[in-house]
Amino acid sequence: MGAAAGQAPEVLVVGAGVVGASVAWHLAARGADAVVLDAGAGPGAGSTARATGGFRHQFATAPNVRLSVLARERLRRFADDTGGDAGFRAVGYLFLAHDAAALAAFRAARAVQHACGVADAAELTPEAAAALNPHVDLDGAVGAAWCPSDGTFRPMQILRRYLDDAERRGARVRWEARVSRVERDAGGRVTRVHAGAESWAPRVVVNAAGPWAAGVAALCGVDLPVRPVRRQIAVTAPVPAPLDDGFPMTIWTRDAFHLRVRDGRALLNWPVDTPGAGGDPWDLTLHRPWLDAVRAFADARVPALRGVPLDDAAHWVGLYEMSPDKTLILGVDPACPNLVLANGSSGHGVMHAPATGLLASELALDGRATTLDARPFRPTRFAEGEAFPVSDLL
Numbered sequence: 001m002g003a004a005a006g007q008a009p010e011v012l013v014v015g016a017g018v019v020g021a022s023v024a025w026h027l028a029a030r031g032a033d034a035v036v037l038d039a040g041a042g043p044g045a046g047s048t049a050r051a052t053g054g055f056r057h058q059f060a061t062a063p064n065v066r067l068s069v070l071a072r073e074r075l076r077r078f079a080d081d082t083g084g085d086a087g088f089r090a091v092g093y094l095f096l097a098h099d100a101a102a103l104a105a106f107r108a109a110r111a112v113q114h115a116c117g118v119a120d121a122a123e124l125t126p127e128a129a130a131a132l133n134p135h136v137d138l139d140g141a142v143g144a145a146w147c148p149s150d151g152t153f154r155p156m157q158i159l160r161r162y163l164d165d166a167e168r169r170g171a172r173v174r175w176e177a178r179v180s181r182v183e184r185d186a187g188g189r190v191t192r193v194h195a196g197a198e199s200w201a202p203r204v205v206v207n208a209a210g211p212w213a214a215g216v217a218a219l220c221g222v223d224l225p226v227r228p229v230r231r232q233i234a235v236t237a238p239v240p241a242p243l244d245d246g247f248p249m250t251i252w253t254r255d256a257f258h259l260r261v262r263d264g265r266a267l268l269n270w271p272v273d274t275p276g277a278g279g280d281p282w283d284l285t286l287h288r289p290w291l292d293a294v295r296a297f298a299d300a301r302v303p304a305l306r307g308v309p310l311d312d313a314a315h316w317v318g319l320y321e322m323s324p325d326k327t328l329i330l331g332v333d334p335a336c337p338n339l340v341l342a343n344g345s346s347g348h349g350v351m352h353a354p355a356t357g358l359l360a361s362e363l364a365l366d367g368r369a370t371t372l373d374a375r376p377f378r379p380t381r382f383a384e385g386e387a388f389p390v391s392d393l394l
């Protein structure tokens with residue numbers, strides 16, 4: 001197909017998950033001509049529909065904390081911007097520490113959080129943590145990290161609203177449009193993108209393909225270190241009062257088991273690697289031995305959940321889009337000068353999407369991010385020996 005009218009948008013966004021939707025909205029809000037292509041039949045084909053919806057400021061590195069602060073700021077104006085409701089609820093994140101090393105790590109992280117303006121991040125004694133969340137067994141905890149402005153939201157509401165409002169502002173969205181071939185010039189620049197029967201000749205391409213991002217990058221000649229990592233969520237039957245959706249996100253730092261309550265059911269998350277069927281990392285079959293371990297954690301740690309059955313029809317499996325340092329990769333790789341990468345958030349992609357979308361739109365339209373210094377997230381950081389320290393608290 002030739003470059004017919006409408007086939008040469010200013011920016012082509014590959015992927016209509018929450019990141020692509022946010023990029024599209026921020027482009028459309030500036031009046032840019034944007035097209036979004038997604039392989040799925042409709043919104044939610046990727047990881048965004050499988051996220052539980054946690055939001056935190058409590059990271060250990062300044063760039064990640066700043067990303068959260070910017071995202072929270074965008075979420076505060078989400079209704080005014082898009083006319084929709086992100087479903088944000090400030091239930092807080094409560095990280096339990098069971099040894100001095102964990103407490104020291106939280107203190108160091110808190111100094112970073114305070115320096116970035118997260119004034120309400122605080123250390124709690126075990127007694128104060130017990131008063132805050134009386135439903136969990138704090139046996140052995142030596143303290144806790146708490147931030148009341150952390151919370152929960154509705155990933156699919158954010159995705160849908162960004163996308164709908166981007167379309168209202170002129171963005172075009174194509175479903176069942178899998179990008180399968182890319183043409184490039186001698187300098188490595190993308191000149192044409194093929195998806196199904198259509199092709200496009202954009203000035204800039206944004207890769208927002210979530211766990212599939214490495215495949216899209218490879219079509220553009222870029223070696224992107226993002227891989228799919230399976231994560232499972234166990235869901236209980238409705239929980240008894242007084243447990244309700246106001247339950248803070250509570251995390252046992254020593255093994256990362258954590259839970260929250262959503263729509264009256266506990267969502268249990270123990271983010272460890274489990275094999276897909278036949279060892280396939282893309283396979284989304286539930287690994288059942290993991291369920292037994294999670295059940296045992298819940299029984300031991302949340303007395304009110306003892307006797308509450310798991311709802312076997314409700315558990316789910318999804319994919320983190322994991323980067324080597326578990327942090328966003330945002331920027332341009334020299335191998336393809338007109339491809340903006342917005343990938344690899346490694347399980348933090350929804351919470352940071354309002355910021356990632358803004359910064360990616362600036363990179364696409366202005367050639368650099370202006371709202372925030374995006375250099376720490378640059379794709380070349382791995383080769384330059386400037387990757388983030390791998391643990392960012394969860």
Ligand SMILES: Cc1cc2nc3c(=O)[nH]c(=O)nc-3n(C[C@H](O)[C@H](O)[C@H](O)COP(=O)(O)OP(=O)(O)OC[C@H]3O[C@@H](n4cnc5c(N)ncnc54)[C@H](O)[C@@H]3O)c2cc1C
Nearest residue numbers: 015017018019039046047048053054179210318349350351
């Ligand atoms: C169990 C679980 C719990 C999570 N909990 C949280 C949480 O509490 N908080 C949080 O912030 N994050 C959480 N995450 C992570 C979050 O889901 C992701 O970081 C986020 O959804 C990534 O968004 P995305 O738009 O980059 O990717 P996706 O939502 O995966 O969207 C990518 C899109 O790209 C499309 N696509 C792929 N290949 C192509 C192609 N070749 N051509 C066209 N389209 C293509 C796909 O169809 C898909 O729609 C969780 C993830 C899982 C699995």
